[in-house]
Amino acid sequence: MSEGELFSDIESCLGDEHRFKDKVRDVVQDLEQCYRALEVVFQGMHRKKNKTSICSEGRIVLDDAKNKYKQLIDLLSDKQYYRYLHLWQGVTGKLSYASCLIVYLESNQLATRETVAEMLGIKANAENGFHLCLDDYLCGLLFLAGELSRWSVNCVTIGDTKEPLRIFEFVGKIDSGFRLLNLKNDFLRKRYDGLKYDMKRIEQVVYDLSIRGINK
Amino acid sequence: MSEGELFSDIESCLGDEHRFKDKVRDVVQDLEQCYRALEVVFQGMHRKKNKTSICSEGRIVLDDAKNKYKQLIDLLSDKQYYRYLHLWQGVTGKLSYASCLIVYLESNQLATRETVAEMLGIKANAENGFHLCLDDYLCGLLFLAGELSRWSVNCVTIGDTKEPLRIFEFVGKIDSGFRLLNLKNDFLRKRYDGLKYDMKRIEQVVYDLSIRGINK
Amino acid sequence: MSEGELFSDIESCLGDEHRFKDKVRDVVQDLEQCYRALEVVFQGMHRKKNKTSICSEGRIVLDDAKNKYKQLIDLLSDKQYYRYLHLWQGVTGKLSYASCLIVYLESNQLATRETVAEMLGIKANAENGFHLCLDDYLCGLLFLAGELSRWSVNCVTIGDTKEPLRIFEFVGKIDSGFRLLNLKNDFLRKRYDGLKYDMKRIEQVVYDLSIRGINK
Amino acid sequence: MSEGELFSDIESCLGDEHRFKDKVRDVVQDLEQCYRALEVVFQGMHRKKNKTSICSEGRIVLDDAKNKYKQLIDLLSDKQYYRYLHLWQGVTGKLSYASCLIVYLESNQLATRETVAEMLGIKANAENGFHLCLDDYLCGLLFLAGELSRWSVNCVTIGDTKEPLRIFEFVGKIDSGFRLLNLKNDFLRKRYDGLKYDMKRIEQVVYDLSIRGINK
Amino acid sequence: MSEGELFSDIESCLGDEHRFKDKVRDVVQDLEQCYRALEVVFQGMHRKKNKTSICSEGRIVLDDAKNKYKQLIDLLSDKQYYRYLHLWQGVTGKLSYASCLIVYLESNQLATRETVAEMLGIKANAENGFHLCLDDYLCGLLFLAGELSRWSVNCVTIGDTKEPLRIFEFVGKIDSGFRLLNLKNDFLRKRYDGLKYDMKRIEQVVYDLSIRGINK
Amino acid sequence: MSEGELFSDIESCLGDEHRFKDKVRDVVQDLEQCYRALEVVFQGMHRKKNKTSICSEGRIVLDDAKNKYKQLIDLLSDKQYYRYLHLWQGVTGKLSYASCLIVYLESNQLATRETVAEMLGIKANAENGFHLCLDDYLCGLLFLAGELSRWSVNCVTIGDTKEPLRIFEFVGKIDSGFRLLNLKNDFLRKRYDGLKYDMKRIEQVVYDLSIRGINK
Amino acid sequence: MAQDSDLQDVSANDVNELFGAFRKELDARYDLHEKVVKISRDVTIESKRLIFLLHRIDFTAEKLENSLQQAKEKHLFILEKLKKVAVLLKDVDTFQFVRAFSAGLQEFIEATAFMFFIEKCNEVNCENICSIILSMHQVTDFLSFSDETDSSKTVRLEFPVEEYLLGIADVTGEMMRLCINSSASSLGQKDLSKSLSFKLTAYVQALHNAFSIFVHIVDVSQGLRKHFDEKLRTMTANVKKCEDVCYTLRLRGHEMPHDILKATLMEATEK
Amino acid sequence: MAQDSDLQDVSANDVNELFGAFRKELDARYDLHEKVVKISRDVTIESKRLIFLLHRIDFTAEKLENSLQQAKEKHLFILEKLKKVAVLLKDVDTFQFVRAFSAGLQEFIEATAFMFFIEKCNEVNCENICSIILSMHQVTDFLSFSDETDSSKTVRLEFPVEEYLLGIADVTGEMMRLCINSSASSLGQKDLSKSLSFKLTAYVQALHNAFSIFVHIVDVSQGLRKHFDEKLRTMTANVKKCEDVCYTLRLRGHEMPHDILKATLMEATEK
Ligand SMILES: [Mn+2]
């Protein structure tokens, strides 16, 4: 065997992978685009915009994302899921947040992992192939807490003094939930540290309302 | 002694240290686990939970930690204390905070270094072997101030308007105490810089209560 | 104890440490001075200077260093050894080298850790308080190999064709010894990587002498 | 051509470039000076100073900058624009910010790239030679948001409780705008992350006014 | 123009640039591929391979590179040369080195900037559009010196004791040439420091041959 | 006093300094140019060039440098010497090396600080105004050792087997001299560490000559 | 090896003598440097302590007098140490040893500026706050000492102006801390612009404005430049923190402050 | 605070249940991860020891046999540990845990490649040296274990190809060390191209050439890219060090080597 041949198997293998990754990246970029569109829709929350129309507009964009996930699933064979996971993990966390936010706005409910997975058109469990990995779902919840903490402040500006209380209850639950988890020192852990500040901010809004006897 | 023996002695000595550190790390991980359990207990404070039960639950977990410290002490001969200190310093600061919080909840008192050391089952002074090092104790006090400042806000929401005044008084003492210290530019100094914000937050609560004539 | 007292104890404790370190640093500086004096003495090796006088001059300076170590020991209570070790670790490695060199010049022997420790007036083992830490002793041996490799070259220039063979044999033993150790990737490992070059240089000298039939 | 000639040609070529860059740097330094003058003018905003006089003073300094840009244009032939762009990119971003701020103070409007380019006496598009590059314009907008967020706080202190609402509206638009962009430039991305904090701060001010019923 | 339009214009502008850069990057990647092929060819030098065949194989690959540069030139209008220069600067320096090496192997001559430019199918001067920028040419010379220094060592191993003398002469000229230059570019300066070491190494080889009376 | 006036004294002071430094830098650049010219002259050493002509050419360039130093002296009043020292310190160390080299080539002597100072047209002692600071002189000696170590190798190539012995003696003396000094951890100390390697290299050359019985 | 006999002219003895002289010169310089460094470290520590002491000051009239007295004594004590530096460097170019005393000097300038503010803040309002900013001139005056051997002469400790700027820049950090710590005590005040917090903020704003001009002055070494930029960043952050305090105070004013408050706060503190 | 009664639907209990399940999933994953990490650390340590052991090998025929036996036993011992990893990860996607065992795996590949060379270097010459470079295929074979529950099945430890490249890259460092350490023993040899030093150098050159092709492959993450670049830099340095050894050997050959030498060296060592 000559030097040139030495790694030639590997080279062709990496070449395939290279081409494959490019395809995946293209789809991921489309997903990013979906997320940016959702962000624009959600900005309405902070300006009196009607919840119902936010949700319906949001769901339309999510359906778009669903199609993109379908493309991803078609591209991937099952077992390569974890090999390339890092490529779509970032955007999936964000889209998971978007789904959770829509569910909250519609029903004040905490979207389960199953609900979110269904909204994105993917599986909820590792056993079933391309799925919503737990980290992404949890990440989405933490993003949600951040956005709701911002919203609680703007609600008062808009004149809605009931919503902050609901947010307080809701994020409080998320907070207790997370305390049950033993997070390692990773990305999730770092984001989780931000939850404390979000919670503090919401607590401050509720405090401001309480001390003024509003909502009594 | 031949060169061969000389060097094989040395080799066994290098291997021992490696194994020793691994053992210490295992115990430290258990202590981290204890601290997480305490955090869950303390969350009750912010939701009307009864102080007495928080304290008794907390003390049970601390007893667990005490056992772990005992294991550490057994592992270490006295003189190696400073050699490995960095391995348990982080968690000891946190457990010191937990001890101080329990003492405050029980008696509104500032736990002394001796008290905390006793609660953790270690010595209070450098002369006596495995001890609560000064930095960790002070760090614990600063964590305590942070938590109490958050609590003062939530007390109002829960409807307890007396506690904030007690907290104001108590954290004020910690604040005056720290002003006596000439801290160097290290970790402690950085944490200390946060104390003024905690103090300010508590002052705001007390102010809000006063201008509304509450507690008069 | 009032809060005022609580913190004033702490303040005096923080100040003491500061002053203590300053004292240690002063003694370490004196030890550095001793080492520089030894370096000047050892230069004679490379210029025909008599071994015996090098050794006797060297031992006089080492006695001086011994006194300085005594001061260090007096300053430190046993248990603080590891707390401040980093302050004198650098210079101790160098003085350990100096001791080993003198022993070699006197007797062609590898100085044991015990011998070196005795020459510096400190203990050889961790159990007995202020001691020669293993890393420093090994570091000293590596410095020794470096200096002897330089000497083997200069011996030929000076006209001493016997010494290089003795050095070859001696450093060969150190080399075999180190091969028994499983060093981690640290300072020592890095220094050890230089040993093969020292060995190679000595081998070259021995080779050059053999092919010319010198020493036959 | 001999090697000697080859290298002396190169040296003279390097020398020319060096002298040219020095000239450009001198003009850029003058532009920095203009910016500094503008900063002093803008500080007045935070202390009750009359908007009209800030704007007229600012415009006078900007006219000065315009002259300096004319010098730059004269120095450069078209094609070298991108070669030396990095030399004036920093200061152009800052002057772009200054222009946008003046336009906002005068009319509560978002200055377009064309307006800013005109105020600086340069082109708005790449096709036409020396122009306001897009990154600098966007950078200017982000600086603007930062300054307005600080101003919203100080407005309240000064007693102007209407301006924060206008700022809230205005920066809100910039924020929504940036959410549409798919930024690749690292510097801009990083600054854009700052925009979220600026927005949050302004929202907090408007909230603080709302909850106290001010501006109702 | 509304804010919405303003930002959507900007977005389309950013998108265009993004796509353009992607195209350029694709061509640059092909150039990198060429360079890799050249590296493989050049490795033969260090193992007895015939110079003539190295040169002819090398020139074939360079012709390939020439085509790629043609693509680049077609993509770019003149004025954008400096805007995107950083994208191909790295690889051009390397290909410039390859050209110089071939010229040296063929004729023992120093390739001029004109020669190299011609070999790559680009202009030699800034005035004429897409050109070989001076930094890249100089960089190529420095890479060349590095490679020749390695080669001088391997020549001796292979048994060619004449080539090192030629290399000594040749790199000596490059060395003297660079001493005339007043370099400001940091990257070049740093590489230039490496030239001194390359020269020293070659000098050592020539010395080793001389002292053994080889080539006498 | 207004804010504007607050630092205006200092501003004008720094402005003066700015202009002054620019002037000094211009002269320093000329000195750098002189040094580059000297470097080119010295390259001849390594190629059989006649020592006498190197020295006479070198002295002509040095006279040029002398004039530049005169300009510097005229620019500076005495007491500002140390304030701006860092501006010309680099180049003075290099020119000091050049002077020492010429003296060595002419007479095999170690140029004293007085001699060097005179060659550069400046004072030898701090008391007398603009002088050759000790650090620069010592730095020059270390550069000299580096160059001579390189030369000792090339001498053998050229066929001069006597010079290396003289260099061995000469640099040996510099080495012993430096061992008398207590250098702090600064630039000089770092360069001094390089002396060891230079010395080793020369020792190797002398060794190579000795073992082959050359010069016997 | 053959010993060349014609090399005797530079004998080992000569070299030893030569380098012996260098050693003396270097050692003398290093010793002086070391002495200055040690005093400077003391100056740093004592200045930091002075700052801590000033943070502990109680602004109620009688206690203020007393604490200020203590601060001034400490200040004189530090000046004594700086005088030692000046005397040590009397006959040499101080610029040669700037780095040896720079850290201490800067901390001293910071402490002095802080003390100045606390001493005189009652005499000024937000509009004329600049008058109590420690000037370069005042620092120079502090560092002119009477010569003990000849009282008609003065010994000055000279230093580059950058040191002053770097020193005074740091005081904004201390002002900001005091501003937050004392915000509660400013609360009761009817005219906020006369409150300590507002004065501190005005001071920090003024210094920040003046300083930001300098940071754009280009002709400083790369290193110093970075230093300045960093100081300005910290300063900007400090200004904003102070402005936040003023904002909150003004906002709370909108909620009709009562004098009750002050009473409540006092009551709690005195318990 | 008012307790909104319409929020009961997401009760705290539900959340606890939900997160309880997450906790279980996370803990299970972390536990598995932790187990794999611990084994991997052992694999690293033991592989390093195997390398040290190989460095101590005496190439004289009888001793070589014996030491090689020892090395192979250690190698099997390490394989046992890797089998444990493979079994642990049997039912999950191993790519999820790559980071947990990557360090150990790479060190194992390095040690294996080194052992391979030493085992077979007598059978090859400089021209066909490539045949004894450990291939990806061979690594895969090593990491296919027979399933204990069902011997007809095999359990594989799968891993990304980068791991192989990163592991094999490191072996050049060990080769370089051996090349320098053993250069004295190559000295006596008449045909240098059959000497250990020349073979080691040929091996390192071949690997370097093959590897340098890969480093230019662009589509790897930024982090991995840096990693590769760094490995290549080290590799290039290693090649040069090996080439220096060959150079010196060849040069010394010019001085008419005698067999005396070998005797001298042996004599000195055996004293
Ligand atoms: Mn400070």
Ligand SMILES: [Mn+2]
């Ligand atoms: Mn390795």
